[in-house]
Amino acid sequence: MTYQHLKVPQGEKITLKNGRLHVPDHPIVPFIEGDGTGPDIWQAAVRVFDAAVEKAYKGKRRISWMEVYAGEKAFNMQLGWLPDETLQAFNDFLVGIKGPLTTPVGGGIRSLNVALRQELDLFVCLRPVRYFEGVPSPVKKPEDVDIVIFRENTEDIYAGIEWQAGSAEAQKVIHFLQQQMGIGKIPYSEATGIGIKPISRPRTERLIRAAIQYAIDHHRHSVTLVHKGNIMKFTEGAFKQWGYELAAREFREQIVTARESWILANKDDHPELGDEEIARMIDPGYAMMTPEQQAEIRQEVAATLATLLPTHGNGQWREKIMIKDAIADIALQQVLTRASEFDVIATMNLNGDYLSDALAAQVGGIGIAPGANINYQTGHAIFEATHGTAPKYANLDKVNPGSVILSGVLMLQHLGWQEAAELIVRAMEKTIGQKRVTYDFERLMDGATLLKCSEFGSALIDNMV
Ligand SMILES: NC(=O)C1=CN([C@@H]2O[C@H](COP(=O)(O)OP(=O)(O)OC[C@H]3O[C@@H](n4cnc5c(N)ncnc54)[C@H](OP(=O)(O)O)[C@@H]3O)[C@@H](O)[C@H]2O)C=CC1
Ligand SMILES: O=C(O)CCC(=O)C(=O)O
Numbered sequence: 039m040t041y042q043h044l045k046v047p048q049g050e051k052i053t054l055k056n057g058r059l060h061v062p063d064h065p066i067v068p069f070i071e072g073d074g075t076g077p078d079i080w081q082a083a084v085r086v087f088d089a090a091v092e093k094a095y096k097g098k099r100r101i102s103w104m105e106v107y108a109g110e111k112a113f114n115m116q117l118g119w120l121p122d123e124t125l126q127a128f129n130d131f132l133v134g135i136k137g138p139l140t141t142p143v144g145g146g147i148r149s150l151n152v153a154l155r156q157e158l159d160l161f162v163c164l165r166p167v168r169y170f171e172g173v174p175s176p177v178k179k180p181e182d183v184d185i186v187i188f189r190e191n192t193e194d195i196y197a198g199i200e201w202q203a204g205s206a207e208a209q210k211v212i213h214f215l216q217q218q219m220g221i222g223k224i225p226y227s228e229a230t231g232i233g234i235k236p237i238s239r240p241r242t243e244r245l246i247r248a249a250i251q252y253a254i255d256h257h258r259h260s261v262t263l264v265h266k267g268n269i270m271k272f273t274e275g276a277f278k279q280w281g282y283e284l285a286a287r288e289f290r291e292q293i294v295t296a297r298e299s300w301i302l303a304n305k306d307d308h309p310e311l312g313d314e315e316i317a318r319m320i321d322p323g324y325a326m327m328t329p330e331q332q333a334e335i336r337q338e339v340a341a342t343l344a345t346l347l348p349t350h351g352n353g354q355w356r357e358k359i360m361i362k363d364a365i366a367d368i369a370l371q372q373v374l375t376r377a378s379e380f381d382v383i384a385t386m387n388l389n390g391d392y393l394s395d396a397l398a399a400q401v402g403g404i405g406i407a408p409g410a411n412i413n414y415q416t417g418h419a420i421f422e423a424t425h426g427t428a429p430k431y432a433n434l435d436k437v438n439p440g441s442v443i444l445s446g447v448l449m450l451q452h453l454g455w456q457e458a459a460e461l462i463v464r465a466m467e468k469t470i471g472q473k474r475v476t477y478d479f480e481r482l483m484d485g486a487t488l489l490k491c492s493e494f495g496s497a498l499i500d501n502m503v
């Protein structure tokens with residue numbers, strides 16, 4: 039393949055054959071340095087990756103890094119904000135990594151980060167959040183946080199379907215809503231911006247399928263569907279409904295829903311109970327329901343027992359992956375107060391964005407929170423820091439490179455290079471344990487040694503044993 043502005047280094051392509059990733063010993067991996075603090079964290083991180091791979095495989099394996107351009111660097115090179123060649127390179131080489139890219143608030147360009155995810159259809163935004171011993175935390179039991187977020191990455195209000203207040207387009211949509219959709223009067227319609235939130239069944243299903251498969255493969259206990267379906271019934275509510283349906287249809291043997299578990303637990307504890315008694319126990323509002331609603335609950339109990347007793351009864355359900363759901367506002371409280379009750383979380387784009395930063399705060403902040411954008415069907419993946427460009431710290435060699443480094447760990451795991459990934463994780467544990475940390479941790483820790491961004495990278499390399 040030929041590119042006009044990109045240099046392809048010596049090395050080979052990662053490929054996908056029969057659904058399996060084939061990783062040569064010298065894979066070419068495209069990277070975007072990123073804007074703002076991007077160059078600082080990338081320079082620290084790439085040394086750590088190379089050292090870990092060298093130490094783990096003694097020269098047998100090596101990553102051939104290929105710089106591709108996006109954001110301010112691309113713009114300054116007069117290539118545009120997101121050159122086609124950059125997309126082409128990520129498409130050709132399958133697996134890449136990136137630093138943060140600036141998105142202006144309000145006007146200006148749309149997010150390049152979101153564009154990359156959408157253009158390559160990287161439908162899972164995977165954000166695992168775990169605690170490293172010694173990291174400063176605002177909560178009492180940060181060690182309870184071991185949560186893997188599956189954030190839908192291609193739709194929701196991130197689809198970019200929105201019109202500015204006062205524009206002819208916004209007026210047209212408002213007119214349509216009022217005249218043809220029976221919405222009635224929209225107050226301040228001339229001063230109202232409009233955004234559209236598409237949530238589709240196929241995209242919901244592929245995200246939740248990936249989350250449940252991950253839970254199975256990684257011996258996790260539960261998948262929580264986080265939604266605001268009480269308010270946004272046909273988008274977030276549908277996400278929840280489609281998720282439960284998919285779980286029961288495609289993973290029947292491996293899963294139990296929370297409601298099914300209540301029915302089965304009651305039957306396990308009191309085999310003599312009839313459907314009606316169990317219906318009363320699982321639905322506290324049963325007595326106030328209409329006869330038709332009560333009949334529906336009894337029918338649900340009867341159907342659950344008839345189909346699941348042989349495979350899930352007698353406590354077998356306890357070994358299954360629990361599929362449950364939580365409304366987003368209470369979920370944001372409970373991930374703080376009862377983190378151990380959350381394991382894998384599947385949610386839509388905006389909820390996932392909020393949740394991942396909020397959870398990261400419990401375990402040291404976004405300075406060490408990693409992320410990956412993955413299409414499990416095509417094999418395309420871009421690993422990326424979850425934080426932004428932190429422009430006030432640009433070129434100061436100051437910020438924590440942990441987020442992009444741990445994103446690289448996710449990438450090494452994705453490539454099957456576990457040994458190199460482990461070396462970095464252990465070095466991270468050791469370095470933080472020695473209280474040799476960047477400013478974000480140092481300001482919250484007693485007796486810590488303040489390291490620059492590059493020095494933290496060097497400390498990790500020194501601690502690779
Ligand atoms: N995926 C991506 O590329 C993302 C890009 N962005 C973009 O980044 C730009 C800036 O966004 P903003 O909202 O300020 O968020 P940022 O994540 O860039 O920064 C917010 C604060 O987080 C802390 N922080 C960020 N990175 C680090 C780090 N590596 N180490 C330690 N602390 C860190 C700093 O806190 P403190 O001030 O306390 O030191 C910083 O001021 C925007 O254009 C936004 O759109 C945002 C998120 C993701
Ligand atoms: O694209 C951006 O500028 C912000 C994206 C973001 O916050 C995220 O992906 O977590």
Ligand SMILES: [Mg+2]
Binds near residue numbers: 391392395424
């Ligand atoms: Mg974010």
